[in-house]
Amino acid sequence: MASSSSPFFLFLFLAFLHCHVPSAVASNLHRSRLLRPSPPLEVSLTAEADSPTRFFEVTKPIDTPPGAEPFSYLVLRHQFAYTYGKPPVLATYTPPSDQGYSFRDFSKIVLEWTATCRGRQFDRIFGVWLGGVELLRSCTAEPRATGIVWTVKKDITRYHSLLMKNGTLAVYIGNIITDVYTGIYDVNITIHFYPAGAASGLDSRKSLPGYHSTADLILPISQNSLMNDGLWFKIENSTDTGSKKFSVPRNVYRAVLEVYVSFHENDEFWYGNYPNEYIEANNLTGVAGNGPFREVLVILDGQTVLGSVWPFTVIFTGGINPLFWRPITAIGSFNLPSYDIEITPFLSRILDGEPHELGFSVTNALNVWYIDANLHLWLDHKSQMTESELVSYSSSPLSYSSEVNFKGFDGKFITRASRSILATGWVKSSYGKITTVLNQRFKFSNKMMMGNEANLQIIQQMISYNDKVDLKTESSSSSSSVRLIRSYKKFPFKLYMNAFDQGNDTHSYVANVTLGFNEKKGKNLELGVPGSKLRNVQKADGYMVVKNNLVASGLGSTSEVCRFDSKGDYYFRNVSSSNYTILYDDVRSGCDGRGRRDSPPVFRA
Ligand SMILES: *[C@@H]1O[C@H](CO)[C@@H](O)[C@H](O)[C@H]1NC(C)=O
Ligand SMILES: *[C@@H]1O[C@H](CO)[C@@H](O)[C@H](O)[C@H]1NC(C)=O
Ligand SMILES: *[C@@H]1O[C@H](CO)[C@@H](O)[C@H](O)[C@H]1NC(C)=O
Ligand SMILES: *[C@@H]1O[C@H](CO)[C@@H](O)[C@H](O)[C@H]1NC(C)=O
Ligand SMILES: *[C@@H]1O[C@H](CO)[C@@H](O)[C@H](O)[C@H]1NC(C)=O
Ligand SMILES: *[C@@H]1O[C@H](CO)[C@@H](O)[C@H](O)[C@H]1NC(C)=O
Ligand SMILES: *[C@@H]1O[C@H](CO)[C@@H](O)[C@H](O)[C@H]1NC(C)=O
Ligand SMILES: *[C@@H]1O[C@H](CO)[C@@H](O)[C@H](O)[C@H]1NC(C)=O
Numbered sequence: 001m002a003s004s005s006s007p008f009f010l011f012l013f014l015a016f017l018h019c020h021v022p023s024a025v026a027s028n029l030h031r032s033r034l035l036r037p038s039p040p041l042e043v044s045l046t047a048e049a050d051s052p053t054r055f056f057e058v059t060k061p062i063d064t065p066p067g068a069e070p071f072s073y074l075v076l077r078h079q080f081a082y083t084y085g086k087p088p089v090l091a092t093y094t095p096p097s098d099q100g101y102s103f104r105d106f107s108k109i110v111l112e113w114t115a116t117c118r119g120r121q122f123d124r125i126f127g128v129w130l131g132g133v134e135l136l137r138s139c140t141a142e143p144r145a146t147g148i149v150w151t152v153k154k155d156i157t158r159y160h161s162l163l164m165k166n167g168t169l170a171v172y173i174g175n176i177i178t179d180v181y182t183g184i185y186d187v188n189i190t191i192h193f194y195p196a197g198a199a200s201g202l203d204s205r206k207s208l209p210g211y212h213s214t215a216d217l218i219l220p221i222s223q224n225s226l227m228n229d230g231l232w233f234k235i236e237n238s239t240d241t242g243s244k245k246f247s248v249p250r251n252v253y254r255a256v257l258e259v260y261v262s263f264h265e266n267d268e269f270w271y272g273n274y275p276n277e278y279i280e281a282n283n284l285t286g287v288a289g290n291g292p293f294r295e296v297l298v299i300l301d302g303q304t305v306l307g308s309v310w311p312f313t314v315i316f317t318g319g320i321n322p323l324f325w326r327p328i329t330a331i332g333s334f335n336l337p338s339y340d341i342e343i344t345p346f347l348s349r350i351l352d353g354e355p356h357e358l359g360f361s362v363t364n365a366l367n368v369w370y371i372d373a374n375l376h377l378w379l380d381h382k383s384q385m386t387e388s389e390l391v392s393y394s395s396s397p398l399s400y401s402s403e404v405n406f407k408g409f410d411g412k413f414i415t416r417a418s419r420s421i422l423a424t425g426w427v428k429s430s431y432g433k434i435t436t437v438l439n440q441r442f443k444f445s446n447k448m449m450m451g452n453e454a455n456l457q458i459i460q461q462m463i464s465y466n467d468k469v470d471l472k473t474e475s476s477s478s479s480s481s482v483r484l485i486r487s488y489k490k491f492p493f494k495l496y497m498n499a500f501d502q503g504n505d506t507h508s509y510v511a512n513v514t515l516g517f518n519e520k521k522g523k524n525l526e527l528g529v530p531g532s533k534l535r536n537v538q539k540a541d542g543y544m545v546v547k548n549n550l551v552a553s554g555l556g557s558t559s560e561v562c563r564f565d566s567k568g569d570y571y572f573r574n575v576s577s578s579n580y581t582i583l584y585d586d587v588r589s590g591c592d593g594r595g596r597r598d599s600p601p602v603f604r605a
Contacts, residue, residue, distance in 0.1 A: 121183025323556025486522025
């Protein structure tokens with residue numbers, strides 16, 4: 001069929017637009033002759049402001065000790081010009097003690113990224129690593145001629161042991177400068193150390209040593225920083241794996257694997273990818289297939305599935321309609337979530353003094369996923385060696401169903417999947433015998449509708465992601481049972497997108513999207529961990545006119561309601577923007593425990 005002269009498949013460009021990965025841009029340009037703008041997309045510089053636009057992602061502010069002045073220093077300043085495919089920018093990191101600050105006990109450590117940029121540029125993925133351990137995965141904001149500025153603050157207290165040592169900081173942004181794309185990212189990274197006050201002493205230390213504190217040792221499961229590009233593994237297809245050999249000290253009594261993932265190029269919009277049958281029957285070329293389900297598996301020594309990650313649908317700052325994200329960016333875009341897997345039950349498999357291998361694969365993956373991980377280890381300082389055993393383990397195969405119905409370009413696809421992983425293991429250390437029970441449960445559903453000659457796509461997706469970790473402690477004098485982690489996450493996602501050919505290589509797109517990150521965490525009184533509830537939902541809608549990969553005109557509006565509740569304290573923000581302007585911004589926080597009348601409004605997603 002003469003796809004080069006018909007208005008079909010305009011939606012498909014989505015899969016290639018906002019990739020941040022210039023190598024793919026080149027290949028995609030030649031992959032198809034569909035009537036869609038060449039990827040990626042950025043916005044015309046005509047409408048400009050008097051002062052730099054400040055972009056932001058709505059998040060609950062980090063709790064820092066009231067009144068405490070942090071000890072802060074700049075760890076890196078760099079201008080990222082043409083950095084694509086080059087080695088990461090490196091800086092020597094020294095801990096506060098080597099910066100003349102004798103205090104060593106910190107209640108909070110915060111990484112602050114601030115960047116400015118001016119001119120034209122795409123959104124770019126970037127990572128920050130210390131000693132190969134990833135501290136931040138993020139996406140840049142797209143600049144304007146009059147400049148932009150943005151700040152990302154991340155609580156990095158959990159990397160405490162690493163931050164108390166000398167190390168090498170590595171930052172990689174895949175940025176390209178040409179005559180047209182002129183935006184250079186001017187970046188400062190500062191770390192703030194908040195001294196622990198007298199009141200912040202960890203009072204539950206007696207009940208379960210170590211289980212509420214940060215890890216003693218963090219091992220990078222990432223690539224060598226001498227390589228070009230970032231330190232992540234690149235997963236290019238469903239059979240590809242990224243892996244690394246590692247060995248751990250023999251006195252580990254707890255281990256948590258923290259996994260970072262991001263998806264780009266053909267899988268940047270994996271939740272909108274078509275079933276291959278539909279692509280083949282309609283002779284579509286250059287479109288992203290294998291349907292809308294993706295799962296990241298974590299595998300030990302090539303055989304044991306330790307856990308899984310069903311990722312949140314992060315939309316980068318140039319995604320779907322770049323005008324949506326100006327200046328409120330999509331949930332997670334400036335601070336991509338990482339995913340923890342409690343691997344303590346499996347310790348006996350790695351504590352034999354031999355090297356082992358951790359690998360990552362992505363079900364149905366298309367080029368390309370960036371994945372790496374940090375292995376957080378707690379060490380028994382009173383013994384050379386712990387004892388451990390995996391008592392039971394069950395990882396049922398993925399349950400997956402896909403209904404594919406279509407006639408020509410009109411179609412309806414329903415994809416469902418679920419998985420559960422259960423593992424029980426004990427560890428004997430100087431703290432006694434502790435049995436850990438891991439229970440991961442996942443559920444996925446995606447309903448996709450295609451219409452208007454494949455120019456219309458409607459998606460409704462839900463991911464449920466439940467983690468439970470239980471501990472049973474036995475010592476000579478007593479035994480008890482503790483709920484360590486209860487986390488229930490729900491990631492709702494809805495998209496409506498319709499495309500119209502305006503002739504003359506110009507297309508217009510109408511789209512709206514609903515994106516939510518909701519998480520309930522159970523409380524744990526033994527460890528002094530309060531329960532919490534987060535609901536963070538964005539709704540965006542608008543249109544754009546695109547000519548030659550430039551958004552020539554359009555309008556994007558976004559509203560977001562974020563509410564976090566914990567221990568009767570709450571944080572609430574209701575904010576909206578349209579055409580670069582904040583329409584309203586209602587921020588409230590405080591104590592909600594004293595009476596209903598003073599309560600802020602409760603919202604439903
Ligand atoms: C970075 O820090 C330098 C020195 O403190 C300052 O002059 C500059 O404005 C900062 N740049 C950004 C983007 O914050
Ligand atoms: C960091 O390295 C410096 C210079 O080699 C050394 O003097 C200092 O003791 C080291 N600090 C730590 C915490 O290892
Ligand atoms: C998957 O990707 C790997 C790594 O690039 C490559 O070696 C392999 O041939 C690919 N497999 C398929 C089926 O394309
Ligand atoms: C797809 O291509 C095949 C072979 O070129 C052709 O027989 C078939 O009619 C085409 N189908 C459509 C829907 O264009
Ligand atoms: C089509 O685009 C070209 C190049 O941008 C422009 O010169 C021409 O006037 C346009 N034609 C119409 C009918 O809009
Ligand atoms: C998205 O747009 C479509 C078409 O205009 C409309 O039917 C639908 O209600 C919209 N959804 C939202 C959440 O705005
Ligand atoms: C957006 O705002 C600019 C001024 O900053 C204005 O020129 C433009 O017309 C507005 N766009 C829309 C679609 O309202
Ligand atoms: C957010 O603010 C808008 C505008 O004031 C209001 O219409 C809406 O009801 C508010 N939403 C919530 C959940 O408070």
